[in-house]
Structures are given as structure tokens and as C-alpha cells.
Amino acid sequence: MDEPIKRMDWLRREIREHDHLYYVRNEPRITDQQYDELFAELKALEARHPELVTPDSPTQRVAGRPLGEFATIRHSIPMLSVDNTYNADELRAFDERVRKQLGQADYDYVVELKIDGLAVSLRYEQGVLATGATRGDGEVGDDVTTNIRTIRSIPLRLHADAYRIEGVPPSSRGQDARDTQGRDALATRIPAVLEVRGEVYMPTKSFAALNKIRAEAGEPAFANPRNAAAGSLKLLDARITATRNLSFFAYAIGEISEPLADDHWHALQRLKDLGLPINPHVQKARDIAEVIEICISWADRRSKLDYQIDGMVIKINRYDQRDILGATGRAPRWCISYKFPAERARTVVESIAVQVGKTGALTPVANLQPVLLAGTTVKRASLHNFDEMQRLDVRPGDTVLIEKAGEIIPQVVEVRKEFRPEGAEPFPVPTQCPVCGSEAVRRKNEVALRCANPTCPAVTREAIVHYASRGGMDIEGLGEKVVDQLLDAGLIRDLADLYSLRAEDVAALDRQGETSASNLIEAIGESKGRDLTRLLNALAIPHVGEETALLLARHFRSMDKLLEASLDEFLDREPGKKKVTPKIPGVGEVMARAIVEDLSRPDKRERIHRLMVAGVNMLLQSGPAPSQSSLSGKTVVITGTLKTLSRQQAEQAVREAGGKVSSSVSKKTDFVVAGEDPGSKLQKAQGLGVKVLDEEQFKKLLAGKDV
Ligand code: IVH
Numbered sequence: 001m002d003e004p005i006k007r008m009d010w011l012r013r014e015i016r017e018h019d020h021l022y023y024v025r026n027e028p029r030i031t032d033q034q035y036d037e038l039f040a041e042l043k044a045l046e047a048r049h050p051e052l053v054t055p056d057s058p059t060q061r062v063a064g065r066p067l068g069e070f071a072t073i074r075h076s077i078p079m080l081s082v083d084n085t086y087n088a089d090e091l092r093a094f095d096e097r098v099r100k101q102l103g104q105a106d107y108d109y110v111v112e113l114k115i116d117g118l119a120v121s122l123r124y125e126q127g128v129l130a131t132g133a134t135r136g137d138g139e140v141g142d143d144v145t146t147n148i149r150t151i152r153s154i155p156l157r158l159h160a161d162a163y164r165i166e167g168v169p170p171s172s173r174g175q176d177a178r179d180t181q182g183r184d185a186l187a188t189r190i191p192a193v194l195e196v197r198g199e200v201y202m203p204t205k206s207f208a209a210l211n212k213i214r215a216e217a218g219e220p221a222f223a224n225p226r227n228a229a230a231g232s233l234k235l236l237d238a239r240i241t242a243t244r245n246l247s248f249f250a251y252a253i254g255e256i257s258e259p260l261a262d263d264h265w266h267a268l269q270r271l272k273d274l275g276l277p278i279n280p281h282v283q284k285a286r287d288i289a290e291v292i293e294i295c296i297s298w299a300d301r302r303s304k305l306d307y308q309i310d311g312m313v314i315k316i317n318r319y320d321q322r323d324i325l326g327a328t329g330r331a332p333r334w335c336i337s338y339k340f341p342a343e344r345a346r347t348v349v350e351s352i353a354v355q356v357g358k359t360g361a362l363t364p365v366a367n368l369q370p371v372l373l374a375g376t377t378v379k380r381a382s383l384h385n386f387d388e389m390q391r392l393d394v395r396p397g398d399t400v401l402i403e404k405a406g407e408i409i410p411q412v413v414e415v416r417k418e419f420r421p422e423g424a425e426p427f428p429v430p431t432q433c434p435v436c437g438s439e440a441v442r443r444k445n446e447v448a449l450r451c452a453n454p455t456c457p458a459v460t461r462e463a464i465v466h467y468a469s470r471g472g473m474d475i476e477g478l479g480e481k482v483v484d485q486l487l488d489a490g491l492i493r494d495l496a497d498l499y500s501l502r503a504e505d506v507a508a509l510d511r512q513g514e515t516s517a518s519n520l521i522e523a524i525g526e527s528k529g530r531d532l533t534r535l536l537n538a539l540a541i542p543h544v545g546e547e548t549a550l551l552l553a554r555h556f557r558s559m560d561k562l563l564e565a566s567l568d569e570f571l572d573r574e575p576g577k578k579k580v581t582p583k584i585p586g587v588g589e590v591m592a593r594a595i596v597e598d599l600s601r602p603d604k605r606e607r608i609h610r611l612m613v614a615g616v617n618m619l620l621q622s623g624p625a626p627s628q629s630s631l632s633g634k635t636v637v638i639t640g641t642l643k644t645l646s647r648q649q650a651e652q653a654v655r656e657a658g659g660k661v662s663s664s665v666s667k668k669t670d671f672v673v674a675g676e677d678p679g680s681k682l683q684k685a686q687g688l689g690v691k692v693l694d695e696e697q698f699k700k701l702l703a704g705k706d707v
Contacts, residue, residue, distance in 0.1 A: 004045055008052060011042040015058040016157065023153040023247070024277040055646030056128050056156040061149050067236045068531055068620055069554055070142040071651075071661040073133035075121055076255040079197065080138060082313060083331045084339050088292045091314070094336045095288035098316065098325065101333070107321050109285040110264050111294045112251055113302075114311040114337055117201030118230045121254050122148065123663070125679055127158040127190040130647065131663050134233065138330070143663065146648060147233050150242035151200065158190050159275035193679070195254030196276060202229040203307045206245035208376075214470070225308045231471075231546065236533065240470070247307070250276040263318045284317065295338045302340065303374060311339040342403045344413070345378070347371040349398045352383070352427040354434045358462035358540040359598075360450040362430060362440055364389045366400070366412055374404050381410045385447045386429045393417075397424040433458070443597065445590050448542070454603035460494065461487060463540045467495045471546060472538030473527040477520045485509050496607050498524050499614035532559060532620045539608070542594040551586045552595070559608065559618035567596050630704040631659030635668055639682055640675030642695050650698070657702050665690060673698045 015038050022028045022035075039058070046053045053060065085091050098107065119135040132148030133141035148154060202210070202225045210228060211221040222228035232244035250271050253260065260270040265284055272278045281298075285291045295312045302309050316322050316334035325333040348369045355363045364383040371378055381402055383389045392415055394400060399419035402410045430440050433451035435458035440449045451459055461483060468478035475498075486492045491505050501524065507517035530538075537549035544552065556562040567573075570592035572581045580589050587595075598604055612618055636654045638647060638661065645653070650673065651661045665672060665684040672685035672692045685692050697707040 004049055005052060008042060008045050008049070008057075011038055011045070012054075012057055014038055015042065016155065016159070019058060019152055020155065020159065020275050024275065051644070053646065055648060058156070060646060060648065061152070061156070062239055062242045067146065067238075067655060069236070069533070069550065070144060070234075071655075071663075072136070072140050073121075073131060073143045073663045074140050075133065075136075075138070076195065076664070078138050079119060079121060079135045079141070079254070080327060080332055081330050082335050082337045084311075084337050086339055086341070088296075091292055091295070091336070091338060092288055094314075095291075097333070101325055102321055105321065108317045109288075109291050110268075110315045110317050111283045111285050111291055112313045112315070113279055113281050113298065113305075113309045114313045114339075115199040115201050115249055115251075115279070116224070116226045116308040116310045117199040118226065118233060119197065120144070120148065120200050120233070120248075122154065122196045122198070122250075123255075124158055124190075124194040124196065126192060126677060127160070129154070129156045133663075142234065143661065144233055145651075146238040147235065147241040148200075149648070150238055151246045151248055153247050153277045155275040158194070159273075160190055189258075190274065191257045191260070193255055193257040194260075194274075195256065196250045196271060197252040197254050198248055198250035198276075200229050200233055200246050200248050201225060201307050202232065202244065202246055205306060207308075210244065220466075220469075220471075234546070236531075248277055249279045251279070251313070259319075262320070264315055265317050285314075299340045309340075311337050313337050343374040344401050344403045345371045345373040346399060346401055346416070347378070349394060349396055349400055349412075351396050352389070352394070354430055356433060356435050356451055356456065356458035356462065358459065358466040359448075359542045360433075360452070360456065360459045361448040361542070362386075362433065362451060364427065366394060368400075368402070371402070373402060373410060378402060378410045381412050383412060386449055387447050389427065390429070393426065395420065395424040395426050397421045443594070445593060446542075450542075454601065455493075457487070464492070464495045464498070466540050467538045468498075468527075469538075473530050473534055475520075475527045476523045477516065478523065482520070485512075494607060494610075496610035496614065499528070499611070499616070528614065528616045530617060532557070532618060535559070535611075535616065535618065536562075539604075541598050541604075543591040544595060548587060548591065551584055553620050555584045557620045559612070563599055563605070563608070565596070567592060570596065630702055631657035634659045634670040635662050636660070636671045636673060637662050637665050637669050637681055637685070638673045638675070640678035642673070642675040642698075644695065653702050671698075671701070 015035070018028070018030055018035055018038070042057070043059055046057065046059055085094060121133050121135070121141070122129060123131045123133075129145075129149065131143060132145045132154075133143055135141050149156060204225060207222070207225040207228050214221055222231060228244075229246055232241050232246055235241050251268075253267060253271075261267040265282075268278050268282060283294055285294060291314050295314075298309070298312060314336050316325065322332070322334040327333060349366045350369055351367045353365050353367060355365050357363060364386055366381045366383055368379055368381060383392070383394060392412060394412055394415055397420065399416040400412045401414040401416065403413045404410050430449065432438065432440055433453065433456055436451065436453050436456040438451055438453035438456060441452045442449050453459070464483050464487075465480050466472055468475040468483065478498075486501070486506075486509075489505075489509060491501060491509075492498060501521060503514070503517045503521045506512055506520055507514045509517075512520075531553070533546075533549050533553040536544060536552055537546050552562060556565065570583055570587060571589060572583055582588050582592065584592075599608075631654055636659050638650050638654075641647075642650055654661050659670075662669065665681045665688065667688055667690075669685065669688075669690045672681060672690050673695070674682045674685075674692050675695060682692065693701065693707060701707050
């Protein structure tokens with residue numbers, strides 16, 4: 001029994017180190033095949049000895065089933081935001097304020113790239129990744145641990161000896177790695193608690209590839225790598241996150257049980273030694289002149305990076321000086337960002353076209369003379385809506401400036417009227433849908449012009465494509481082309497018809513065979529089990545994307561409840577007063593009105609009714625109804641290591657039993673499950689009188705027994 005344990009332990013260490021070399025240091029030492037062999041051997045051993053699987057095993061990055069919703073995590077130390085500057089003068093003014101407050105003292109800066117991604121906080125307990133949370137509102141974020149675990153450059157376990165592999169020099173041996181007390185990093189102990197903060201991002205290449213796949217599947221493109229990273233990290237199904245090639249750079253520390261160093265520069269070296277990815281372009285600067293020089297130099301060089309940055313972040317190096325400077329409300333006084341000016345290019349509008357979207361919205365699009373901008377060739381720019389088109393007064397033939405202010409989708413920002421050709425006429429605002437000829441209408445309070453015809457072929461097509469897309473009901477094999485075939489052949493007229501398709505009819509279509517047809521029918525059938533969040537996003541309700549769908553699903557928990565809801569369920573309207581406050585945070589008045597109006601349309605109601613009859617799930621959680629579940633409505637905190645369950649499995653079990661997992665203990669916590677080496681949470685639970693369970697009791701509880 002001893003042998004497999006040793007072998008598994010060795011394999012895990014080996015794989016971890018090769019992951020580090022490949023994903024963090026970019027210096028692979030073995031071939032992909034050799035790596036796959038190590039991985040396969042570990043998997044085989046773990047399959048034979050499931051009781052020996054550890055939660056931090058490299059095989060456990062992707063595990064568990066899709067979540068119904070995210071739990072939330074309260075940050076032990078708030079995640080502040082940073083004030084912006086846009087030019088050298090503003091940077092000098094920042095330095096003046098610092099100098100005044102620090103008196104005569106010397107101080108230096110650390111200058112970092114401002115990675116255009118999404119801030120997260122990773123909590124390591126005893127060196128093992130315990131939780132990962134989004135920034136959220138700075139106080140409370142979403143628990144995205146399962147998704148975070150799929151990011152290969154994030155270690156599941158910190159390395160005490162990150163560079164054990166021969167021939168790789170420890171960065172910590174250099175002069176620079178000694179902190180101000182002369183401690184050597186090799187002696188770095190892994191702190192009992194370490195919260196690392198940093199940016200999850202999507203490399204530009206992966207972003208472009210993802211958008212290409214999405215375009216082919218008829219799914220909307222992500223506007224920029226930041227949205228793509230955020231969208232990918234907040235997916236309820238971590239198996240999809242795992243395919244998104246996200247990466248991570250650490251740049252700050254949150255809660256820590258013992259300080260790593262006296263200043264940021266050395267702390268970053270320590271984090272690196274612990275196996276965390278640190279951006280290689282971090283620089284020290286002696287004064288603000290040097291800071292400015294570094295910032296300006298990156299404005300030109302940034303297009304050479306393989307990820308996007310939208311500026312620089314400038315930080316006071318020494319922690320004691322940071323303490324003196326403190327923070328104002330939402331942002332620290334020791335830190336400032338410098339935002340790059342947006343890149344612009346000049347080109348000519350060849351024509352303006354009107355696109356019909358999935359909600360019937362008519363959007364003007366400028367077809368441009370191809371032009372190179374920030375590394376890509378741009379051929380089209382959305383004009384967003386007709387108000388915007390008129391505000392800019394863009395006409396076919398106009399010379400325009402386009403910009404990509406961090407956005408990958410280019411925008412027309414200015415018309416150079418002096419180059420306007422004679423006779424250039426404004427593009428008329430359509431009164432009809434360009435596809436079906438029905439009246440184009442504008443709803444109260446909305447800017448969008450919409451085709452009012454519920455059976456418009458263009459709207460129907462876009463709605464079906466969206467319904468089947470990955471962000472929607474995720475029906476594999478049902479991309480744009482197949483949707484067109486099904487519509488052309490008259491096999492479907494509405495998305496609800498998908499569920500009555502027959503394999504033999506599909507098999508008779510061009511380029512379809514029996515196998516692909518039956519696969520498609522199977523995939524359509526499978527989509528019936530998706531949860532309410534997906535369904536709401538899939539239904540193309542105006543203003544409802546992934547985020548709003550989640551808010552609605554969390555609030556109403558069933559389609560019935562949402563369909564019954566009047567405007568009063570969304571908004572607090574005091575009689576006689578103008579003031580309106582949303583009851584569902586994040587769903588404001590315009591959205592609420594659009595949702596209620598859309599869901600009251602007879603065609604939409606009929607569609608939803610038909611989906612219901614077809615057996616499409618209309619509840620937030622698939623699986624047993626929460627009220628019958630053993631942990632229904634209960635909040636559970638897990639601390640320490642459990643013997644038979646990984647942290648992930650335990651959390652999953654709580655959610656499946658209808659409970660909520662939280663990472664911090666409060667009076668509202670119902671149970672604290674304590675494994676071996678429990679942290680401070682156990683003490684807190686005892687202090688608050690919260691019921692503490694051991695592993696046995698926890699399992700009994702899951703099984704619905706009394707404890
Ligand atoms: S430091 C209190 N460093 O920019 C200091 N932030 O505008 C916390 N960001 O929310 C932030 N790269 O999402 C810091 N090297 C870097 C960064 C960085 C990107 C993001 C981060 C933060 C925002 C601040």
C-alpha cells in the first residue's frame with residue numbers, strides 16, 4: 001500500500017513542477033508526450049485507489065458538475081479600486097501628494113503593467129488553494145473556486161521549493177531577492193494563510209481564436225479580452241472555463257498570517273518563489289521622472305505583448321510608507337494608475353447597413369475601408385443605434401476616426417467633415433425592417449428601434465441561433481448553418497419546434513447523415529435539463545444577457561414566478577413620487593420595463609409554454625426541488641481537510657443538497673464542518689455558538705439524517 005502512495009506523491013510533484021515550468025516560466029523541460037505519460041499514470045493510479053485522491057492533485061483541476069449558482073465570499077480585507085491618471089502632469093501631482101505626506105523620507109516606486117482582465121483573490125490555507133473569488137463590489141465577490149482551479153498557471157499547492165528541478169536557477173538566490181532584513185528567500189516558509197490578489201486574463205491569441213469559434217457557431221463575439229476573461233471565469237460550468245485558456249498574474253497580497261517581506265518588490269519575489277506567476281515586466285523606479293519614462297515607453301511597446309494592457313499601475317514600494325499614506329474611501333493613496341491614450345486610425349465609410357438582431361433590434365453598421373488598428377485589420381464598426389449614428393452624423397462616404405479604447409470592437413468616434421464628398425446624404429433611419437418589411441418601432445424609454453413582427457424570418461433565425469449557442473442552451477451541432485438548413489427545409493419555424501424534430505427528417509438534409517442527425521436530436525433533448533439561468537439568457541429577452549439572467553434566476557427561482565411578476569416585483573414606486581428604486585440589485589427601471597413587456601407578448605408566452613410542454617426545465621436548480629433536500633436553505637462553512645472528500649466534492653455535495661457554501665463564519669452560518677487542522681473559522685464558530693460538525697456528522701446530514 002505504501003508503494004502507490006509514494007509513486008502518486010512523486011508523480012504529483014513532478015507534474016506540478018512541469019506545469020510551473022510550462023505555464024508560469026514558459027520553459028518546458030519535457031515533451032508533451034512525456035508529460036501526458038506522467039499524467040496518464042497518475043490518473044490510472046488514482047482510479048485504482050480513489051481513496052488516495054487529494055484535492056490538490058493535478059488531476060483535480062476540473063471536477064464536479066455545473067453549479068446552479070455561485071456562493072459569495074466576503075473579502076477579509078476589502079479589494080480597493082485605484083484612481084486613474086491620464087498624463088505626466090497628473091502623475092507628477094500624485095507624486096507631490098505622496099511627498100508631502102511622507103515628509104522628508106526617501107521613497108521608491110514599483111511600476112507594473114495594468115493587465116486588462118479581471119481582479120480575483122486567491123486564498124491559500126496551509127499552502128493549498130482553498131478559495132478563489134472575484135472582486136465583486138470590493139467587499140463581497142463570487143466564489144469562483146471551481147473555475148479558478150482550471151487555470152493552469154495558478155498552483156493548486158504552493159511550492160516550498162519551486163525550482164527544485166536541476167538547471168533552473170532559483171530567482172531567490174540573486175542579490176535582489178534578499179529583503180531589507182537580509183532574509184534569504186530559500187528560507188521562505190509557506191504562510192498558514194496567504195491571500196494573493198491578481199488579474200485573470202485571456203491572452204490576445206486565445207481571445208481571437210475564441211471569437212472565431214463563436215462567430216462560426218453564430219454566437220456573439222466578446223468585445224475585448226477583459227469581457228472574455230470575465231465571461232469565462234463566471235461560467236457556472238467549469239468544464240467550459242477549462243477550455244478558455246485563461247491565465248493569471250499575481251500583483252498584491254490580501255490577508256497574510258506572517259509578512260513575506262517589508263516591501264512590495266521583495267514580496268513579489270517571494271510570491272514567485274512560491275510558484276505564483278508574476279509579470280516579468282515589473283520595474284522599480286527611483287522617482288516620478290523614471291516612472292513617467294517607463295509608462296511612456298510601454299504605450300508604444302504594448303502591442304508586442306501577447307495579452308492586452310490598458311495602462312500602468314504605479315505603487316509605493318515600502319509597506320510602512322503605504323501605511324502612512326493610507327486610503328481615501330475606495331482607493332489607496334499609495335497607488336495610482338496611468339491609462340494609455342486609446343489607439344485611433346482614419347478610414348472611409350464605404351456603406352452603412354442595417355442588421356437585425358435576435359431581439360428584433362435594428363442596428364446600423366458601418367462597412368469600412370479595411371484599416372490596421374492596434375494589431376488587427378478592421379472592416380466594420382458598429383454604430384450602436386440610430387441616435388448615435390445621427391449624433392455623430394456619419395454618412396456613407398465619410399472619412400472617420402475609429403478607436404479601440406481597450407475595446408477590441410472598434411467604434412467610430414469622430415467624423416472628419418472637411419473630407420466629406422459632395423452629395424453625401426445622411427443614411428435614413430429605417431421605418432421598416434429591412435428583411436420582412438414590417439414596421440420598425442421604438443418602445444417607450446428605449447433607444448433601440450425594433451422589428452415588431454414576431455415571425456420576422458431574420459429575428460427568428462437569430463433567436464434560434466442564440467438559443468442553441470454555447471452561452472444559451474449549448475446545443476452541440478446546432479450552429480448557424482444547420483439552423484439555416486432547418487429553416488429553409490421548413491422543419492422548424494420557431495425555436496420551440498426544435499423539440500419536435502425527428503431524426504429521419506434531419507438525416508434527409510444535405511451534409512447530414514443518420515449519425516449526425518441522431519446526435520443532434522440527442523443534443524437537443526439534453527438541453528431540456530439546462531437550468532433557469534441558461535434558459536433566460538437563451539430566450540433573447542431585450543437587455544437580458546448572462547449577468548442579468550443570473551440575477552433574475554436567483555431572484556425568481558422559477559419561470560412561473562417570473563412570468564407572474566408585475567413591474568411592482570421589480571421596482572419600488574412610491575405613489576405620487578417620481579423616485580423609483582430597483583428591488584433586484586442590478587436590474588434597473590429600463591431593464592425591468594423591457595423584461596415585463598417582452599414576457600407579456602403573446603408570442604413569447606406561447607413559445608415559453610411550448611418549451612414547458614416539451615419538458616424544458618424551468619427551475620433554477622435542476623435535480624431535486626430544494627425544499628425536499630437535506631440542506632435546503634442552510635449555509636455551510638467548511639474548514640480544515642476532510643478525510644474522504646476533497647474540498648470541492650464537499651462543497652458540491654452541499655450545493656446538491658440545496659445548501660449554500662460560504663467561506664466565512666457569521667451568525668447566519670448554520671453549520672461549520674471541521675476537518676483536520678481546522679483554521680480560525682472553527683474558533684469563530686465556537687465563539688458565535690454555530691453548530692460544528694465532524695466529517696461523519698456532515699455525511700449523515702447530507703444523507704438527510706438528524707445530527
Ligand atoms: S493593484 C489597491 N496592479 O486594475 C491596489 N491592479 O484600476 C489593487 N489591475 O482592480 C490593484 N493590473 O483589476 C494592480 N499590476 C496591477 C494591475 C491591476 C491590472 C487592475 C485590477 C484593479 C484595477 C485598478
